Amino acid sequence: MAVVVQKYGGSSLKTVDKIKKVAETVIKRKDKGDSVVVVVSAMGDTTDELICLAKQISNNPDKRELDALVSTGEMISSSLLAMAIKNMGYDAVSYTAYQLGIKTSGQFGKSLIDDIDGVKLRESLIEGKIVIIAGFQGINEDGDITTLGRGGSDTTAVAIAVRLGGVCEIYTDVDGIYSVDPRNYKNAKKLDEIDYEEMLELASLGAQVMHSRSIELGQKYNIPIYVGLSNSDIPGTIIKEVTNMNMESKPVTGIATSDDDVAVTLGEISNRINILATLFERIASKKINIDMISQTAPVNDKVNISFTIPKEEVGECMEILKDFVSADKISIDDDLTKFSVVGIGMKNTSGVTATVFKLFDENNIQVKMITTSEIRITCGIKREDKMKAIEIVAEKFAL
């Protein structure tokens, strides 16, 4: 008897009729003889609606109370789904994080799962029940309700699969992982499988299909994660460890783009490593995510330094920067697309960077900034060049 952990997103649970459809799908799986655990997101836009209520109370709502508030969305959908399954004659039970002992630590709104007490979960499965779990939520050591961050139900699902030693299936409104976002490139191909590393690079780079922490967790415990449509014969994508890199495997698996960042350039800053260290430390302490740092060669012991930050954190970042350079030496470039080429095959295949740069040069695409990892190249380009860049790179690598 295998244990299957299925996760259904908000769009699959948007209405009562959709909840009934999910109940039918879950029951079909149960009828195959598997033990079924279902992790649910909140119905449709419930989370946004709850956040909207909080924002009407306060521009900066208390974080403990905000987590307590938004966690109710998943409680509603989990009990409705359990009701629907029971109404179809199958035994089911819904659990909150409290009831299941999903222990978290870290900040409200982005807490981390430390542990899950599997006892109640296993007991219910042994009793033949279909277990429905409110995703996205946990309980910290003070007994406060916490949430895992947007998309956190994915992480709940993988964590439950880890605890039970089962497989994990994420049902969403896309039919799998594509090499390129199909909204940007109509010839994009769906991948049958993708390595955790590649998916992580894609997830953190703006391919909004999955909560990236769920993939890290899957990778750590080697839990295969299926991503696809529910109630559909269209096969999705399996995220797993891809080891059989044969000769024909492609160096590039996918392209991800993001328009959510701006480039900040500081002019003529003193080239002392301790000043830069203090600057980045200050920024990091505010949990502002810096990416794509580049620096010019020093002139008169002064350098120019550029880095990207998320758009919405410009204000907070500026406050810190003013302690280091005068305002007229700070420039913000918000005409920026982060364009990333990802592929585990890049570990073995040289020349991908050269190919990409040659393509960009031939097509007059200016590269503003560059960062690379073992399996990724990211270029900062002008937003107007985005679609062209996607097209030429996708064609070149047959994505």
Place this chain on the structure above:
Amino acid sequence: MAVVVQKYGGSSLKTVDKIKKVAETVIKRKDKGDSVVVVVSAMGDTTDELICLAKQISNNPDKRELDALVSTGEMISSSLLAMAIKNMGYDAVSYTAYQLGIKTSGQFGKSLIDDIDGVKLRESLIEGKIVIIAGFQGINEDGDITTLGRGGSDTTAVAIAVRLGGVCEIYTDVDGIYSVDPRNYKNAKKLDEIDYEEMLELASLGAQVMHSRSIELGQKYNIPIYVGLSNSDIPGTIIKEVTNMNMESKPVTGIATSDDDVAVTLGEISNRINILATLFERIASKKINIDMISQTAPVNDKVNISFTIPKEEVGECMEILKDFVSADKISIDDDLTKFSVVGIGMKNTSGVTATVFKLFDENNIQVKMITTSEIRITCGIKREDKMKAIEIVAEKFAL
């Protein structure tokens, strides 16, 4: 430093603006130097909306899941109120039944509070926090979320006041307890105080101001309960033990009416006490509330027996009755108003029953059934006679 437990109903929390108003009122009380605990109902019609969702899933939604579902309404309002108070610069914290250890037993949807673990509550008050509690909910010994029944937040509030040894204030959309429902009798007078017993009779008889279990609890532990408008100078009513019955005290305190029951009559049932006992036992086991039992004198060892039950339980009751008598011997009278005259002074004053019957006779009001307690007379009358009955009795006893 006194401990004050305030309860705000759904109409006081209907919108974000109303929640902010409640926050201001609570803070004013805190500023007086009291320790303040606030028990909240769900915002406006939230509970009904959640029940409506459940009914779309199933005509008979699973009771455990229904409780888990509807309990979210109070979690939402409690976290929003805590946010609002914190936003005004005062420390506050919201707690669910789980977090506070509100232990219940009995059936879902009408569970009873067994105990409250006061430790977390007291700690938070000592830290100077305003504590906001999600009313209406509890946790049973299996760790399931339960609810206390409609209006159960009143009972949560009184139970918390009992646990903390404080006073209890119920803020609602009426400005106090009236001798007669002002919607039915425009000259109705508001009472400054009312005895627990009288209030219990009125509450259980259709004066929908308070959850009757909250009054029982207040009586048991002698906790005075104030009922009135929030944020208003209009004085409300105090429910407490009224001992000073002086000569001028009135025999009748109030009138309550209810149109929610039907009279069931069983014809020619065998007059054996064991058959009746079995019948009523079967009905009681389904938690159907029987009231106003009357029986005719036996003819040929057969009797007619009538009793009232809540309208919505007719279907379930009929199933049981069919095991005892044939369907043609069962008749249902749904043209029924239960008309009750209540007064702790009736213990000392005879003749109230006679006065009421005389009034009814003079006004051609037919009495179908009668029951009495030490401080109450209830008559089953035709619905068309209700308003006239209220008027003549209220005038007679100067209510």
